[in-house]
Amino acid sequence: MEYAILDIETTGGKFNEEGITEIAIYRFNGIKVVDQFASLVNPERPIQPFVVNLTGINSEMLRNAPKFYEVAKRIIEMTEGAVLVAHNANFDNRILTTEFDRLGYNFDMETLCTVELAKKLIPDMPSYSLGKLVRSLGIPLSDRHRAQGDAKATVELFKLLLLKDENREIVKQLVKKEPKKQINTKLLDIIKSSTSDTGVYYLHNENGDIIYIGKSKNIKKRLTQHFTSDNRKSKQIQQEVSSVTFDKTGNDLVAQLLESDQIKRHKPKFNRALRKSIFNYQLGSIVDEDGYINLKIEKEDSRKKAITTFTSFQSAKNSLEGIIAKYGLCQRLGGFHKTEEACFSYTIKECNGACVQEEAPEAYNERVQVFLDEYSYASKNMLVIDKGRDRDERSVVLIENGIFKGFGFYTLNHQITQPEILKSIIRPMKNNRDSQHIIQTYLKKRKVIKTINLDTNTES
Template identity: 60%
Template sequence: MYAILDIETTGGKYNEEGITEIAIYKYDGHEVVDQFISLVNPEREIQPFVVNLTGINSNMLRSAPKFYEVAKRIVEITDECILVAHNANFDYRILKTEFKRLGFDYERKSLCTVELSKNLIPGQPSYSLGKLVRSLGIPVTDRHRASGDALATVKLFKVLLNKDTEKDIVKQSIKSNPKHQLEPRHIDIIENLPSTTGVYYIHKADGEIIYIGKSNNIKKRINQHFTGTHAKSKKIQSKVSAVTYESTGSELVALLKESEEIKKNRPIYNRALRRSIFTHALYSFVDENGYINLKIDIADGRKNPITTFSTRQSGKSFITKAVEEFNLCQKLTGLYKTKSSCFNYDIKECQGACIQKESPESYNQRVKQLIDKNSYSNKNMVIIDRGRDVDERSAILIKDGVFQGVGYFNLNYQINNIDVLESIITPMQNNRDVQHIIQSYLRKNKRLKVIHLNEN
């Protein structure tokens, strides 16, 4: 039994697409015995080019069922069926992703009519669905709509089955998606792990730590280690004897502890032994006219950066947003190389620091606001994040611009000065990797609570 399908999506980033329409025809090798066709509310934006291609827009989908409302029907109509689609990897991936969002592992065998066509009907100028079915004289209506494309695929599949007289190629093309089987000892280890955020330690039989990691779901992450097929996973699987863990509640605390523990223990299978997790940094300097200039450059341990980045591109993206947020000059932030005015000045979005029209005092005030916002140099502050329980919070202490460590406190316990906070803090090492972790986390989590402290 086959489930021949086509899916239309919103487009967008890989694995972030949503389904806008789905059509499934249950086919027994002779005729269609069941069918399911539905628009789907993707609960996300549709890319303009997709609207132009399919004609499906947000207004059409406003009252359409959401995926969870049609999921049961999809499971039922595809049960014990081989999924068949033109470019099956795409449709199958989209379905698996949608079910994964619901916490359901959707597994089916699959066949791709593109691959089958290349084997059974070689020499075609194109194997796109539209051009292929036209060359075979197969009528198609409602192109780029799920029902039309799925019906065309049904007709194409009939042709392919007829051509494959021995059924050898069909059998060879079926992808079973087998799961890597867990060993009994691995299952025992996983059963005792929590699905919480924290740091985990993988040990050999003699207790030696061979790998340290951080995850928002420790149980799930260890399961991935134990079912992985690449070389490092297989080495870990063969040597693991036990897994211990420390719940942190906060992802930031987990990142900080992971970094420190890797440096301290130097496990043999951690790639994070590299010297640094950041490559670029934001620096400032004052030019001959008295203006503070900003520059993204390769990270230099001898210099004191404002903040750091994992890639040059992330640094450039940060500066681009900062120019808009603080009304800075493109030329003085290194985004626009010119000897005269920057582009933003020409469109009246820069106040003219690039040609000394705005005073250095006025311009530098806004630059200092940016620096102050993105650097915790000389500051006494505590970052409040999630705790390990509902009534608990984590605290990351920074004193005089130096990371001190982390601790936990009950929601009923008021924290208002450094002396009180230091009593609950577990001291940790301060280094450039730690600074990068904290600054990156603060940039990505805008709503994180940060309290500036008095010393008394």
């Protein structure tokens, strides 16, 4: 799916008699800008004085600018096969259609309006004018009321709206309107036009319905596997798939969180195994009568506070054994030795004697707390910062009071240091055992760019 995101400045005047004075178009493939065009245009008619004051564009500036017919071919190249996106798209589309009508060319495009989308996806904003809206969202805007500055800001706004579109209504509606093609040719076209970046991909049938959701560090490679595999599930997908859309995430943490959320939200027919949580065991803790913190593996129970979760008892056992060894904890207080006597590790001098009260509870619990601080984000207020969808962008995962709130992307530090802007760029997501497990496992095994403790405003 490609988009032509544009902004037009006009002369003003009577309805359908306006002329274009400036146009800027960014060709956007859902991930990044792949082409751009901007030009002043000689409208061959007077500019209204209030427009001159608003835009700063006057007749003298346009004297040697190309006339519309001289840039028309480039505009068609920039918009062909794309969806026209603009802030107040009806206006921009009407102006372009009128100009092309004067040349005898039928300009007919599907449109998306970022004003309407913003009202639906980001409700209760104080204003939906482009300048005030992007300022509220922390999106930079230079050269207000000039085509290139406004179009560039609309690109960033549209990226955010795609992120906020949790039910993917934007893409699903457009997929329905695409013409049908022969399935074999389409599979090859899908692979060729896909990205090799990290992200989440959505397989659609001919009605636009999502039939499968997956994530990959290389979407193109994963799609090739889907479309060349001969197992039963892959063959069924190959028969039913009509098109693929994707969300680039920049890193695997956001991809995992988004995939988990979207599968539960859409319940695709070929994702049956992942529609519900499959964590059967959890790691919990209690303080015993002697004051020692005991770690224990228990059956999954949403009523109890879990440090982390596991798909099987064996994976829980292996993880806890590693934790005990790494932090110098006691096997008996970890639930491995049911005896009231000293644990085996004590006999080989690898346990400091908490099992027989030789080590004070305060000293033992301090090591347990180090583990809890490193392993769990319970009760923490923090940001997890990692790579974004392009070189100048970063992703941010927001956790408040130990609860996962969602993720977003930013380019300027003030977008995450100002709470009201941070909240507006975050895509809300449900906090559940799956998201908790994904974040904890990722932080334990992978290295992110940094984490920020919001309580102390410190980085690590």
